[in-house]
Amino acid sequence: MALSYKTRKKLALLILVVGMPAYVVAAVTLLNWLGARFGRLPILAELAVYIGLGFLWALPFRGIFRGIGQPDPDAPQDIDPK
Template sequence: MALKYRTRRRLALLVLVVGLPAYIVVAVTLMNWLDGRFGRMPIWAEVAVYLALGVIWALPLKSVFLGVGQPDPDAKRD
């Protein structure tokens, strides 16, 4: 099912305003739990994990963000 342009824009805004901060809290909590459980990772490994977590959140949402910055294709043109 294809989402309409307006629905994708609203969903993208919801994801960025609510979902992304929640994901950041979960990711940092997970990293702190790992630090407490297994000890501190080397800095290069920590950077790699944070970079991976920073990219992974967007992969399943790629279709929601695709074309959101473009003009509405369904709008009437003069």
């Protein structure tokens, strides 16, 4: 089932406004918990984990975000009668 452009745009906005902050909080909480339980990672390893998690969150949603910045392909085209 393919989603319409408007549905994908609304879903992308919901993911960015609600999902991304929740993911950031979950990632930081997880790393803080692991740091308290097993000891803190070296700073470069911690940075690598944050960068990896930063890319990881977008992988399942790349189909939703693809083409969102383009004009609506379902919108009627204006034909210039020149």
